[in-house]
Amino acid sequence: MLLSLQGIRKSFGGVQALSNGNLEVAEGEVHLLMGENGAGKSTLMKIVAGMYRRDAGEMLWRGQPVSFTRPAEATAHGVAMVHQESLLAPHLNIAENIFLGRETTSALGWVSRGAVVEKARRIISELGFRLEPETLVGRLSPAGKQLVEICRAVALGSSLLIFDEPTSSLSESETKEVFRIVKELCRRSIGVIYITHRLEELRSIGDRVTVLRDGATVHTGPLNALDRDQLIQHMVGRPVNATYHRESLPPGEPLLEVKGVSRGFLRDISFVLRAGEIVGLGGLMGAGRTELCRVLFGLDPAEAGTVTVAGRRVDPKNPRQAVASGVALIPEDRQISGLALKLSIAHNITMPDLGRVSSMGILNKSAEMALASDYRERLRIRCSSPRQLAGRLSGGNQQKIVIAKWVARGARVFLFDEPTRGIDVAAKQEVFEQMDRLARGGAAVLMVSSELPELLQVADRILVMREGRLTGELARPTTQEDIMRLAAPLHTAVESIQ
Amino acid sequence: MQKSIAQRLQRFLPFVTLALLFVALTIATPHFLTAVNLASVARQTAVINIMALGMTLVIITGGIDLSVGSILAVSGLFGTMAIKAGQPIPLAIALGIAAGLVCGLLNGLMITMLRINPFIVTLGTLEAYRGIALVVSKGLPVHEIPERFSYLGDGNLLGIPFSLWVLALCAVVMHFLLENTKLGRYSFAIGSNQSAAYYAGVPINFHLTAVYAIAGLLSGLAGMVEASRLMTGQPTAGLGYELQAIAAVVIGGGSLQGGEGSVIGTLIGAFIIGLLSNGSDLLGINPYWQQVTIGAIIIAAVGFDEYRKRRFATA
Numbered sequence: 001m002l003l004s005l006q007g008i009r010k011s012f013g014g015v016q017a018l019s020n021g022n023l024e025v026a027e028g029e030v031h032l033l034m035g036e037n038g039a040g041k042s043t044l045m046k047i048v049a050g051m052y053r054r055d056a057g058e059m060l061w062r063g064q065p066v067s068f069t070r071p072a073e074a075t076a077h078g079v080a081m082v083h084q085e086s087l088l089a090p091h092l093n094i095a096e097n098i099f100l101g102r103e104t105t106s107a108l109g110w111v112s113r114g115a116v117v118e119k120a121r122r123i124i125s126e127l128g129f130r131l132e133p134e135t136l137v138g139r140l141s142p143a144g145k146q147l148v149e150i151c152r153a154v155a156l157g158s159s160l161l162i163f164d165e166p167t168s169s170l171s172e173s174e175t176k177e178v179f180r181i182v183k184e185l186c187r188r189s190i191g192v193i194y195i196t197h198r199l200e201e202l203r204s205i206g207d208r209v210t211v212l213r214d215g216a217t218v219h220t221g222p223l224n225a226l227d228r229d230q231l232i233q234h235m236v237g238r239p240v241n242a243t244y245h246r247e248s249l250p251p252g253e254p255l256l257e258v259k260g261v262s263r264g265f266l267r268d269i270s271f272v273l274r275a276g277e278i279v280g281l282g283g284l285m286g287a288g289r290t291e292l293c294r295v296l297f298g299l300d301p302a303e304a305g306t307v308t309v310a311g312r313r314v315d316p317k318n319p320r321q322a323v324a325s326g327v328a329l330i331p332e333d334r335q336i337s338g339l340a341l342k343l344s345i346a347h348n349i350t351m352p353d354l355g356r357v358s359s360m361g362i363l364n365k366s367a368e369m370a371l372a373s374d375y376r377e378r379l380r381i382r383c384s385s386p387r388q389l390a391g392r393l394s395g396g397n398q399q400k401i402v403i404a405k406w407v408a409r410g411a412r413v414f415l416f417d418e419p420t421r422g423i424d425v426a427a428k429q430e431v432f433e434q435m436d437r438l439a440r441g442g443a444a445v446l447m448v449s450s451e452l453p454e455l456l457q458v459a460d461r462i463l464v465m466r467e468g469r470l471t472g473e474l475a476r477p478t479t480q481e482d483i484m485r486l487a488a489p490l491h492t493a494v495e496s497i498q
Numbered sequence: 499m500q501k502s503i504a505q506r507l508q509r510f511l512p513f514v515t516l517a518l519l520f521v522a523l524t525i526a527t528p529h530f531l532t533a534v535n536l537a538s539v540a541r542q543t544a545v546i547n548i549m550a551l552g553m554t555l556v557i558i559t560g561g562i563d564l565s566v567g568s569i570l571a572v573s574g575l576f577g578t579m580a581i582k583a584g585q586p587i588p589l590a591i592a593l594g595i596a597a598g599l600v601c602g603l604l605n606g607l608m609i610t611m612l613r614i615n616p617f618i619v620t621l622g623t624l625e626a627y628r629g630i631a632l633v634v635s636k637g638l639p640v641h642e643i644p645e646r647f648s649y650l651g652d653g654n655l656l657g658i659p660f661s662l663w664v665l666a667l668c669a670v671v672m673h674f675l676l677e678n679t680k681l682g683r684y685s686f687a688i689g690s691n692q693s694a695a696y697y698a699g700v701p702i703n704f705h706l707t708a709v710y711a712i713a714g715l716l717s718g719l720a721g722m723v724e725a726s727r728l729m730t731g732q733p734t735a736g737l738g739y740e741l742q743a744i745a746a747v748v749i750g751g752g753s754l755q756g757g758e759g760s761v762i763g764t765l766i767g768a769f770i771i772g773l774l775s776n777g778s779d780l781l782g783i784n785p786y787w788q789q790v791t792i793g794a795i796i797i798a799a800v801g802f803d804e805y806r807k808r809r810f811a812t813a
Binding site: 297299319320322323324329331336337338339340341342343347348351352354355358361362363365405 | 757
C-alpha cells in the first residue's frame with residue numbers, strides 16, 4: 001500500500017474538520033475522494049501534502065509511519081498536489097515553473113536556461129502535452145496551468161499525485177485530456193487521489209472510491225459496486241435534519257425581478273423574489289451562483305437583461321446603485337469584502353448609511369452610537385461595546401455586523417452568499433433565524449448555499465444553477481437528490497455509460 | 499488585561515518618547531529650554547508638520563503622496579511671484595495655496611481615474627511638479643519680497659510664533675475632519691478595507707480625490723510658510739520633505755497599510771524629529787549622525803508596530 005491513513009483527526013479553533021479520516025491508496029490506482037463541501041476532503045489532502053498537521057491518527061507511507069510538517073517534506077517523499085487554484089508563478093515561463101526551487105540541485109551546480117528548457121521539453125513530450133516550455137505561465141488557461149503542475153509533479157519523481165477538483169474549471173475536451181493523463185500516470189504505477197464533485201466523471205476514471213461525510217470516512221470500496229443513487233446516499237447520508245423547520249409565509253409583492261440576465265458564462269437568467277420569501281440558490285462550485293450575486297449587486301454589471309427592485313428598474317452598474325435601491329450583499333468572504341476589521345462595530349454598521357447620522361458631511365456621533373447600539377441589540381451581536389474593533393469578534397458575530405449594517409441601511413433584498421461557511425452549528429442556527437426575521441420583516445432573501453440540507457431546511461423554494469444557467473426551480477417539499485439531479489448533468493453521463 | 503496595558507503603552511509610546519527627549523534635552527543643555535530656541539524649533543517643524551497633516555490623511559486611506567515637497571516649491575514660487583507682480587499679500591498667499599490644491603487634485607484624479615498606484619502617480623508628479631517649478635522660475639529664486647510677507651513664517655502673535663498658530667488651526671481642523679466627518683470616516687474605511695467600503699456603496703473615487711486635494715492644499719500652505727520664513731521663493735525648496743512628512747506620520751503610529759493614523763500622533767512624530775535635530779545641534783553632535791538617529795527611530799517605530807500587530811494576530 002502506497003499511502004494509508006487511519007483515524008485522522010483535525011480541528012481548527014474548536015471546529016472539528018476531520019473526526020475520523022480513513023483512506024488507503026495503492027500504486028497505480030486511481031482513488032476517488034468524494035463528499036459534500038465541508039466534508040473534510042481538502043483538509044485530509046492538505047494533511048497528506050504537509051500543509052496541515054494532524055491532531056491525531058496514523059499515517060503510513062509505504063508501510064512506514066510518517067508525519068509531514070512542511071510541504072517540502074511531503075514533496076521529498078513523493079507526494080505532489082495539483083491545486084484547484086494554481087500555485088504557479090505567473091511571471092516565470094513553463095520550464096522555470098517546472099523546476100522552480102530545484103534549479104541548482106543538479107550535479108552541474110548551475111543549470112543553464114537552455115538545459116532547463118530542454119529538460120522541460122522532454123517531460124512535456126513524454127506526457128504527450130502540447131506546451132511550449134518558454135511560454136509565460138500567466139498566459140496559460142486554467143487547464144494549461146494544471147498541465148504544468150502535472151509536469152512539475154512528474155519532474156519531481158512523485159509517486160502519489162493528488163488532484164483537487166481538477167476539472168471544475170475545465171471544458172469538456174480539457175477534461176478528457178486530464179483523464180488521459182491520469183490513466184498515463186497510473187500506467188507508470190503512480191498512485192492518484194482524485195477529488196471531484198462531478199458524478200458524471202466517476203466511472204470513466206476511478207477504480208475505488210472513499211466517501212467522506214462530516215469529517216469522517218463513511219464508505220470505501222470498488223466503484224463498480226455502487227450505483228449513482230447509492231453514492232449520493234453516502235455523500236448526503238443523514239436523513240434531512242428536522243431540528244430547524246421554517247414556517248413559510250404567504251409571499252407578498254415582488255421585490256426583485258430578474259429578466260434574461262446574461263454576463264460572461266451566465267446565460268438568460270430570470271426569476272422573481274417576493275417579500276417574505278427565502279429562496280435558496282443551489283448548484284455545484286463554479287455553477288455561477290456567486291457570479292449571479294455579483295451581477296445583482298452591481299459589482300459586475302449585466303451585459304443583457306433587466307434587474308427591477310421593488311417595481312423600479314435598476315440594472316445596477318455599481319454597488320452604490322444597488323445599495324441605493326435597497327439591495328444588500330452579504331459576501332462569502334466577509335472578512336475581505338464585508339467588514340473593515342480595523343474599524344469599530346459601530347463604524348462598520350453605519351458605513352453604508354453615514355448620511356443618516358450626519359448633516360453637511362459632519363457626523364453626529366451620539367446619533368451614530370445610538371443607531372449602532374440599537375442594531376447591535378436587535379441582531380444580538382455579542383460584544384463588550386459597539387466601540388470594539390470588528391476584527392476581534394467571532395465569525396458568527398462578524399456575520400451579524402454585516403447583516404446589521406444592511407438592516408440599518410433599510411435594505412429589502414438580501415443576497416446571502418454562503419452565509420454559513422466557516423461558522424459553527426449554533427451560529428448557523430442564528431443566521432437562519434436572522435434570515436427568517438428579515439423575511440418576516442418584509443424582506444426578500446436569496447440564499448446561496450452548497451450545503452443541501454441547509455437549503456432544504458430554510459428555503460421556501462430552491463433555484464438550481466448549472467454551468468451559468470438556471471436549470472430548475474424546486475418547491476417544497478423536495479429532496480437533496482432532486483437538487484443534485486438538476487445541479488449535475490447526471491442523466492446523460494450515466495446513460496451513456498450504462 | 500495584560501494585553502490592554504501593552505496596547506496602551508504602545509499607543510502612548512511616541513508621546514513618552516517625546517516627553518523623555520524634552521526632559522533629557524532640558525537637563526543636558528541650558529540652551530534648550532529658552533523661548534528663543536523653542537520658538538525656532540516650532541518654526542522649523544511647523545512647515546513639515548503642516549505637510550505631515552495632509553500626509554496623515556493620505557496614509558490613513560492606505561495611500562502615499564511623494565509629491566508634497568515639489569508641491570511646496572510650486573506653491574511658494576507662485577505665491578512669491580504673485581507678490582512680486584504687485585498682488586496684495588493675502589491674495590498672493592491664497593494663490594499659492596490654490597496652486598497646491600490644483601496639484602493635489604491632479605494627483606487624486608490620476609490615481610482614481612487612471613487607476614494608477616498612488617506611489618507611482620506621486621513619484622511621477624514629484625518629478626513633474628519640481629520640473630514645473632524650475633521651468634516657471636527659469637531655475638532662479640524669487641527675491642526682494644516686501645517685508646510684510648515675513649509675518650506668516652517669522653512673526654509672533656501673543657508671543658507665540660504665528661506659524662505655530664497656523665499649525666494649531668490646521669491640526670484642529672484635521673482632527674475634526676478625521677473624527678467627525680464623513681470624509682474622515684470614509685478615509686479610515688477605505689484604508690482599512692477598500693473592498694468592504696466599495697461593497698457598502700462608499701463613493702471611493704470622490705473621497706480619494708478629495709484626500710489628495712487636501713494634502714496638496716496643505717502642502718501649498720506649507721510652501722507659503724516656508725517662503726515667508728526664508729523670504730524667498732525657491733524652485734528647489736522642500737527637497738526631501740516628503741520623506742520627513744512620511745516619517746512623522748509613521749513614528750506617530752500611522753500604518754502604511756492604511757486604516758491607522760492620528761493628528762496627535764503625527765504632531766508628536768514631527769516634534770520628535772524636530773527635537774532630535776535641534777538637540778543634536780545644541781549638543782554639537784555631528785549632523786551626519788543626526789540622520790543616522792532619525793533613520794534608526796523610523797525603523798524602530800515601525801518595527802515595534804509590526805511586533806505589536808503580530809502579537810495582536812496570534813493572541
